[in-house]
Amino acid sequence: xxxxxxxxxxxxxxxxxxxxxxxxxxxxxxxxxxxxxxxxxxxxxxxxxxxxxxxxxxxxxxxxxxxxxxxxxxxxxxxxxxxxxxxxxxxxxxxxxxxxxxxxxxxxxxxxxxxxxxxxxxxxxxxxxxxxxxxxxxxxxxxxxxxxxxxxxxxxxxxxxxxxxxxxxxxxxxxxxxxxxxxxxxxxxxxxxxxxxxxxxxxxxxxxxxxxxxxxxxxxxxxxxxxxxxxxxxxxxxxxxxxxxxxxxxxxxxxxxxxxxxxxxxxx
Numbered sequence: 001x002x003x004x005x006x007x008x009x010x011x012x013x014x015x016x017x018x019x020x021x022x023x024x025x026x027x028x029x030x031x032x033x034x035x036x037x038x039x040x041x042x043x044x045x046x047x048x049x050x051x052x053x054x055x056x057x058x059x060x061x062x063x064x065x066x067x068x069x070x071x072x073x074x075x076x077x078x079x080x081x082x083x084x085x086x087x088x089x090x091x092x093x094x095x096x097x098x099x100x101x102x103x104x105x106x107x108x109x110x111x112x113x114x115x116x117x118x119x120x121x122x123x124x125x126x127x128x129x130x131x132x133x134x135x136x137x138x139x140x141x142x143x144x145x146x147x148x149x150x151x152x153x154x155x156x157x158x159x160x161x162x163x164x165x166x167x168x169x170x171x172x173x174x175x176x177x178x179x180x181x182x183x184x185x186x187x188x189x190x191x192x193x194x195x196x197x198x199x200x201x202x203x204x205x206x207x208x209x210x211x212x213x214x215x216x217x218x219x220x221x222x223x224x225x226x227x228x229x230x231x232x233x234x235x236x237x238x239x240x241x242x243x244x245x246x247x248x249x250x251x252x253x254x255x256x257x258x259x260x261x262x263x264x265x266x267x268x
Contacts, residue, residue, distance in 0.1 A: 021146060024153045038111035043068055044082060046265045047091035047114040049106065049216075051121035052254045056094055059083060065092065071108040078105055080112065085262050095119075099147035099188060099215035106216065110223050116268040118164065119216055119229040120261035122247055122254075123184060123208040126198060126238050130207060132245045133253045134233040135179040135260070137168045141214035142206055144187045148218035157183070158217040164228020167267035171260055182207040184231070186214035193237055202238075209237065226268050230261050 015023045050056060059065050064084070068091070070077040080093040091114050095102035106117070123136060130136070140157050143149065148158060165181070172179045185206040187193065193209065201209070213229055220227035232254075234247030248254075 021149050022154045024149060026153075034107040034111040038071075038108050040111070040113045041069055043080070043109075043113040044089045044091045045113065045115040046088075046268060047080075047093070047109055047117050048258070048262050048265050049095050049102075049109075049117055049119040050092060050258055050261070051095065051097075051119075052258060053094055054251060055255055055258045056081075056092070058255070059092075069112060071105055073101070073104075078108075080109060085259075086266060088266055090262060090265055095212065097211065099145045099186065099212050102212040103147045103151075103215045103219050106219050107223075110219075110225060115225050116265065117216075117220065117225065117227040118167070118261045118265035118268070119212075119227065120257050121210070121212075121229075121231055122234040122257075123210040123231040124190075124193075124235045124237050125208055125233045126185070126202050127207050128236050128238045128243075130180065130233040130236075132233055132247055133250060135172060135177060135257065136182045136184075136208055136231040136233060137165055137172070137179055138184050138208070138210075138213050138229040138231060139165055139181050140183040141186045141210075141217055142183065142201060142204065143214040143218075144185060144201075145211070145214055146188060147215040148186075151215075151218035151222040158214050158221070160213075160217055160228060161220060161226045163226050163268060164264075167264040168228050168230050168260075170267055171264045175260070177260070180207065182231075184208040184210050184213050186210055186212065195240065198237060208233070228264060228268075230257060230264065232257050
């Protein structure tokens with residue numbers, strides 16, 4: 001027997017736009033619902049999302065991580081851990097690279113019970129005056145990726161949660177560490193950062209470029225959780241040629257950024 005049609009033209013015609021990416025649907029009951037498919041576990045509500053696999057590896061070598069669960073994909077297993085800092089427990093996971101995977105792993109963490117997030121990573125810069133390693137507190141992201149458009153209505157930008165920004169500023173000020181508040185350009189295609197696109201993003205106030213921030217902020221708003229993001233200034237694309245600046249080589253810097261994020265997470 002044939003199953004009844006899920007919808008009719010009259011039921012979805014109000015969503016249709018010239019470009020599919022603009023067809024936001026606010027329906028909160030998707031076919032694959034993480035809140036239904038992923039069961040809650042005993043997990044800290046505070047969670048650090050860390051892009052630095054070298055830092056995670058070091059914590060493992062020091063036997064400071066407890067593996068709580070795995071999210072599985074065609075890549076393999078994506079573990080979520082627990083660690084202790086300042087006599088409190090926090091969750092921890094690596095979000096992969098790119099907005100779709102990062103958003104999916106964040107969804108899994110929310111479904112398991114995490115509610116307060118701090119992200120630490122690195123970014124390209126659109127201003128050569130941002131020295132390598134400069135901490136960057138993200139306040140807004142230009143939505144030049146695809147994932148955020150499935151969580152929020154179309155708009156040019158999405159903002160970080162003010163509590164996330166405030167927590168990072170509190171910790172950085174406490175340790176007398178200089179930083180910049182920045183708007184970032186979130187893009188899916190790092191091989192398509194052209195001179196004209198870079199000029200356009202600089203004109204609208206972007207100082208950094210990344211691949212996930214807009215999606216993180218959109219998921220956080222949709223799921224009503226708190227999230228802040230700390231980046232450090234990495235490679236420079238502000239000139240006519242790419243300046244790598246070897247931004248991944250400073251292991252001590254990456255550890256320092258991680259522990260700042262962990263302390264800021266405790267502030268939430």
